[in-house]
Amino acid sequence: MIPLSWFLAVSAILFVIGFFGVLSRRNAIAILMGIELMLNAVNINVLAFWRYTQPENPAGLVWAIIVITVAAAEAAVGLALFIALYRLRTTVNIDEVDLLKG
């Protein structure tokens, strides 16, 4: 059986890739994709821990499904926001969206 630490390593790599995307990309949609990556990394983490510590308890599975659901909802909301933003400013470049700067 594959040891737990491998799963954790994959999950960590995936999370860091996602986070790098969030920090470095200009395009809002790319940032959203980064966030999705991070969420999936978390999911892998959750499932790995579930499988290796308490496989008899279904809470881990349920938790992962909730995270997927929330990720979907978040993507929907995020995309809707970007569409509204594009209509307003004709751009989805987030360094041009700094109205709140004092």
Place this chain on the structure above:
Amino acid sequence: MDGLLFLIPALPFLAFVLIVLFTNQDQKVSAGLTIGATAVSWLLGWYFAFRAFFDPHGVAEEPIRLSIPWFPGGYSIFYTGFQVDVLTAVMLFMVPFLCFLIFVYSVGYMEGDPRFSRFFAYLALFATGMLGFILADNLLLAFIFWELMGVCSYLLIGFWSFRKPGETHIDHAQVKRARAASIKAFITTRVGDTIMLAGMVLLYAMTGSLRWSEILAPETLEKLADKIVSMPVFGVAPWATVLAILIFWGAIGKSAQFPLHVWLPDAMEGPTPVSALIHAATMVSAGVYLIIRTFPLFHVVAEGSNSAMWFVAFIGTFTALFAATIGIAQFDIKRVLAYSTISQLGYMFAALGIGAYIAAAFHLLMHAFFKALLFLGSGSVIHAMHHGHHVSHEHGHGHEELPIEFNPNDMRLMGGLLNKMPRTAWTFIAGGLSLSGFPLITAGFWSKDEILADAWHGGHMIVFWTLAIAAFVTAFYTGRQIFMVFFGQPRSEAAKHAHESPNSMTVPLVILAVFAIAAGWVGIPETFPGLGAVVRGWFQSLMGAQLEALHLEHETLPFNAAPLLISMTMAVGGLFVAWLIYGRKPLGYEDPLARPLGGLWQAWHNKYWVDELYQATVVAFAKWLAHFLYNFDDRWVIDPIVDGVGRYGRRFAGAVRRFIDEQIIDRIVNGTAWVSNVLGEFLRQIQTGQAQNYLLAILITVTVLIVLGIGVG
């Protein structure tokens, strides 16, 4: 039933409160409340009075009591409450009854007055004071009610001092006089009250109690009589004497005895029912009642060295004659009666001074009836003169030329009123005869004769003859008044147009007239030939029970024709001389005695210049002292202190401002703002508005924290 005792003074007080708070807009309801409350008090009062009359010995020994603990004082609890013994019962027979009659009379007299309700509120408050005073079972409570009466007296004398100008007939001069009279009455009586208060405090310090039953107990009195006090100026005297004289000063003030008599004649500025009730029948006799009440204290020191009794007798006798002579030369119908009241109160004190306890109480009671009657009668006359004056103006007789200014009280402008107002006239004459002591039928005769007989029997010849002369003078000025007012020809248009007063005024007159004549019959001495066997000295045996309860001896005087005949001669003689001078021939506007008597008349007419003397000495000194103290206080001491404090305060404040405010506080405040400003300028650089920058900052921070955490862990 005994528990209802407190209702007697409480009901009029309730009426007062209700009128002041609720019904003052409605005159009829206000008057009704006062009269109704007094009527209930009257019935209750008579219930208790008659209980005492039917069982004098029982009630004298064991008074009807209602007592509650009031406050703890020093080593004992101070009890207060009401009691009815025989003396209270006698007063309780007279006071609420007179109050009731006079309140009914006031409805007619005060009709149309814009402050009608207020008048009745004051009357109700006064009734509270008087009833509470006679019922009180200790000196302190009595004193409180005594002062309450003083306040009401002040308010009622000055009742016409607030009237808006042009409201009715009252002129500015009268308003001023009323104001001055009320202040004079209040301050003059206060002199006596202050001395009395000192006596009360000393009495409490000596005996530890102020209840009648305790301070008048024989053991207490013996102690007071044995202890000697040595004073500067006055020398040595027993404590009892000192206390008695101090308390007597209260009575001198309240009962208007010389030298504090000056307020009573001026008090006639008040409405006439007030004069009748307060300044003739009840409040002024409260002084006499107080001395009768505390009589054992006066009496306890052995005769001969008893200067308290001597003092009372001297003041009383002197005032009796002094005031009576002034009464001869007055023209104001009410002032004659006022001096007569002072003189008659002097009679009562003279009686007490020679130890004639029963006679004093008897005269107090009779005097209340006939003097109230006389005042109400004079009020009716004044009322009629007013209306006569108005009527004659309306019918075009307004240009009447009088040698003196019109004044409805002036007897020189009256005359011939017997036919115009027969009820008033006949009742007034009945009262007048009673006052002058017309023999055998009138109440005044029996009570005055009792005093004279006691003086004769006790061998107090100076007192006897002075009082006998005063009796002559009394009969004379009473006769003068009756002839000037009711007989002869009208001497003004107003008198010509006068007519009888309404029933609410005359009915009380008739009732009082019955009492002024018949009430005296209860005191016909047992030893009097013929009549005495019928009455058997009912009043004497009633008060005798009270004396026995106080452990004082009392004897029935043997019949003696000498004082009786002298007293009869004086009364009839006085009236006859009055008729000779005032009744026989028509009167002018000048008094027939003014010219023949010359300087003496001037002395009487000007009241022996006592007012002027006080004005020049006491009042002038008080004013000077006030000015001096004002200067001393305000100019020389207080003002410089206040100014100095102000000046140095300002300087200190200036220093504080310059050195602390500006140098320290301001800098701290400004510095805080400056630091915030600089910090803000620096920190605003971080706020880029770029979410990614923030995220990066979070990443760095979390990383640092984790590294640190691992390092620490």
